Amino acid sequence: MKETTTVIGGKSYRTVSLNTVIVGSGAAGFNAALRLHSLGVTDCAIVTEGVKMGTSRNTGSDKQTYYKMNLCADYPDSPRSMAEDFFRGKCVDGDTAYVEAALSIPCFLNLCELGVPFPVNRFGEYIGYKTDHDPRARATSAGPLTSKLMTECLEAEAERVGVKIYDKMQIISVLKDGDRVAGVLALNKIAAGEEDRLVLFRATNVIIATGGPAGIYADSVYPIGHAGSSGIAFEAGVLGKNLTEWQYGLASIAPRWNVSGTYMQVLPRFVSVDSEGKEYEFLAEYFDEVGDCLSKIFKKGYEWPFDCRKAIDGSSIIDLLVYREKVLLGRRVYLDFRRNPYGYDELPYDTLTEEAREYLEKAGACFGNPLERLLHMNEPAYDLYLSKGVDLRTEMLEIALCAQHNNGGLSTDLWWQTNVPGLYAAGEVAGTHGVYRPGGSALNAGQVGSMRAAQHIARFGAGERTDEARFAAIAEAAVATHAELCEKMLSGGDTLKIYSDRATKRMSEVGGAIRNSEKLGSALAEIKEIFDNFGSYVRVATPARLYEAYRLRDALISQMTYLSAMKYYVEAGGKSRGSAIYTSKVGNTPAKLGDLFRFELDSGEFDEVVEEVSYTDGLSATVRPVRPLPGDSGFFENVWRRYREDKNVY
Ligand SMILES: Cc1cc2nc3c(=O)[nH]c(=O)nc-3n(C[C@H](O)[C@H](O)[C@H](O)COP(=O)(O)OP(=O)(O)OC[C@H]3O[C@@H](n4cnc5c(N)ncnc54)[C@H](O)[C@@H]3O)c2cc1C
Numbered sequence: 215m216k217e218t219t220t221v222i223g224g225k226s227y228r229t230v231s232l233n234t235v236i237v238g239s240g241a242a243g244f245n246a247a248l249r250l251h252s253l254g255v256t257d258c259a260i261v262t263e264g265v266k267m268g269t270s271r272n273t274g275s276d277k278q279t280y281y282k283m284n285l286c287a288d289y290p291d292s293p294r295s296m297a298e299d300f301f302r303g304k305c306v307d308g309d310t311a312y313v314e315a316a317l318s319i320p321c322f323l324n325l326c327e328l329g330v331p332f333p334v335n336r337f338g339e340y341i342g343y344k345t346d347h348d349p350r351a352r353a354t355s356a357g358p359l360t361s362k363l364m365t366e367c368l369e370a371e372a373e374r375v376g377v378k379i380y381d382k383m384q385i386i387s388v389l390k391d392g393d394r395v396a397g398v399l400a401l402n403k404i405a406a407g408e409e410d411r412l413v414l415f416r417a418t419n420v421i422i423a424t425g426g427p428a429g430i431y432a433d434s435v436y437p438i439g440h441a442g443s444s445g446i447a448f449e450a451g452v453l454g455k456n457l458t459e460w461q462y463g464l465a466s467i468a469p470r471w472n473v474s475g476t477y478m479q480v481l482p483r484f485v486s487v488d489s490e491g492k493e494y495e496f497l498a499e500y501f502d503e504v505g506d507c508l509s510k511i512f513k514k515g516y517e518w519p520f521d522c523r524k525a526i527d528g529s530s531i532i533d534l535l536v537y538r539e540k541v542l543l544g545r546r547v548y549l550d551f552r553r554n555p556y557g558y559d560e561l562p563y564d565t566l567t568e569e570a571r572e573y574l575e576k577a578g579a580c581f582g583n584p585l586e587r588l589l590h591m592n593e594p595a596y597d598l599y600l601s602k603g604v605d606l607r608t609e610m611l612e613i614a615l616c617a618q619h620n621n622g623g624l625s626t627d628l629w630w631q632t633n634v635p636g637l638y639a640a641g642e643v644a645g646t647h648g649v650y651r652p653g654g655s656a657l658n659a660g661q662v663g664s665m666r667a668a669q670h671i672a673r674f675g676a677g678e679r680t681d682e683a684r685f686a687a688i689a690e691a692a693v694a695t696h697a698e699l700c701e702k703m704l705s706g707g708d709t710l711k712i713y714s715d716r717a718t719k720r721m722s723e724v725g726g727a728i729r730n731s732e733k734l735g736s737a738l739a740e741i742k743e744i745f746d747n748f749g750s751y752v753r754v755a756t757p758a759r760l761y762e763a764y765r766l767r768d769a770l771i772s773q774m775t776y777l778s779a780m781k782y783y784v785e786a787g788g789k790s791r792g793s794a795i796y797t798s799k800v801g802n803t804p805a806k807l808g809d810l811f812r813f814e815l816d817s818g819e820f821d822e823v824v825e826e827v828s829y830t831d832g833l834s835a836t837v838r839p840v841r842p843l844p845g846d847s848g849f850f851e852n853v854w855r856r857y858r859e860d861k862n863v864y
Pocket of ligand 1: 237238239243261263266269271274275383386423440441443641643653657658660
């Protein structure tokens with residue numbers, strides 16, 4: 215690793231030359247750096263907008279899940295059977311699914327060795343439980359903050375082995391030498407002045423580990439402060455894959471937390487409030503029967519993600535009604551734990567489905583109001599909000615239908631390399647999941663993908679970097695563009711919040727769980743117009759806020775790419791699936807909601823194809839068959855011979 219300066223237009227720019235840059239310090243980024251070190255590639259560094267930022271470090275849920283091959287009792291399990299379960303998630307490439315299954319145990323045990331407290335029983339077995347879309351109890355958890363614990367343990371190890379970290383550096387552009395990656399351009403968030411604002415990294419390889427593109431949505435349960443940066447990869451020509459596929463669900467917005475599990479099972483009152491302060495108990499207004507309403511609220515507890523298959527007469531109708539209140543009627547929506555729904559002193563438990571009634575009876579919770587039931591069944595769930603400044607005893611909890619996870623993302627091969635040679639993607643930013651995925655498989659995928667990228671770099675990525683003179687020429691164009699853009703954005707006024715709020719709100723309205731082909735088209739046109747005039751429209755008052763403006767720029771590129779994916783999908787005849795509804799003139803609609811949410815369920819015609827979108831090729835989309843699951847695993851002597859030659863990295 216060497217630090218020099220590159221002279222561009224008479225100005226000197228700090229330049230770091232090294233083998234590999236890892237962008238991001240989440241669970242995937244730290245693991246990538248550690249794996250590189252252990253494979254002897256120590257000429258690498260993490261470049262991050264903030265060491266303690268990102269989803270892994272700052273999020274959690276009731277029982278945050280890690281998905282791995284089963285390691286307990288006599289559950290029959292194997293890489294193939296786990297890969298088949300991933301593959302069944304639809305639109306999934308078989309080779310990456312197989313790798314995610316095969317490497318799940320080494321990656322999981324690595325975390326255990328690093329100190330993540332995944333529970334074992336008295337016999338030392340890593341005990342598991344069943345999560346959604348999981349037939350074999352493969353899930354485990356280290357508690358509500360599993361991903362935080364993972365990141366902390368990985369970071370401690372990175373510190374121990376001496377991983378170099380460039381903190382407070384936001385990557386704003388990927389630099390290319392022809393088709394190949396040549397490095398990245400960073401915005402120094404703590405620059406003293408114009409002269410050290412832009413920093414260059416000249417690298418043979420770049421691993422993007424920037425997390426999900428959370429910053430595109432207003433209604434989001436990603437941690438505040440996490441935005442993601444898929445836009446820089448799209449701008450560099452990386453293909454987006456399965457961008458239509460997300461997970462949305464009900465979450466509180468301050469603090470951001472999924473209101474799953476007990477928060478629903480205690481049957482809170484759902485309330486919306488209009489701009490005049492008038493309250494509506496909108497679920498009670500919608501449902502004809504009390505028991506039906508309460509039973510669906512109860513079920514939402516363990517059917518957390520919005521699922522279009524459950525939208526007509528299942529628990530996902532609740533998500534739709536929340537969306538209607540908030541997005542279409544412009545009201546704020548709350549959960550009220552202080553009073554029972556329908557104004558009951560004592561709920562009519564006998565009207566509940568057998569499943570719900572039995573559960574509450576067994577829990578001894580058929581009494582009082584939602585708060586009393588919550589304290590009785592799960593006091594830590596009450597304490598959690600209290601610790602974040604919300605007392606459910608005295609106030610209502612504001613909620614929305616929020617984006618939580620992107621199943622799609624950047625397209626990669628089975629070494630997590632993108633279509634841009636030398637540029638890898640690992641963690642949530644890489645789109646290896648399909649329409650459905652088992653809960654907890656995101657964290658597994660992040661560990662596996664970062665390990666694979668490191669293995670490939672260790673074998674093939676030692677090559678020469680773009681030489682200094684050529685790099686200076688490549689950097690010149692990017693530096694000129696961004697220096698000029700910064701200057702424009704600082705030339706008076708402060709409009710960032712207006713554009714940012716408008717952009718994220720628009721995306722939640724048209725590109726979230728409810729989508730409509732015409733609205734997708736008009737939103738795309740609006741975003742393009744703003745992006746084309748970005749420097750003229752978007753202003754910030756101080757240089758310290760440039761990083762936020764760059765986040766918006768990145769989000770707009772991502773929004774255009776994601777909305778294009780949705781538009782192509784629906785125009786090609788794609789119908790509602792997973793966590794999204796595409797409204798149409800024909801099909802079914804939940805009773806009383808008329809054409810607002812009329813849609814047809816997909817009947818599987820797109821299950822075995824992957825849609826890929828190219829930002830740099832005019833936002834064009836192509837569809838290709840999924841890569842199949844690999845056939846057999848090979849014959850030992852042959853595998854071993856090749857392993858001795860190149861570790862089977864080819
Ligand atoms: C509420 C919630 C609950 C979840 N529960 C589960 C669960 O139970 N099981 C499961 O498997 N998954 C779960 N997930 C998903 C999982 O937590 C994430 O997919 C995972 O943590 C992402 O890790 P990552 O390392 O890819 O990215 P992150 O942890 O988000 O890290 C990204 C890093 O990149 C940095 N960065 C971003 N842009 C730039 C840039 N331009 N320049 C420099 N640095 C940059 C960020 O600051 C951060 O350091 C949940 C997610 C949420 C929101």
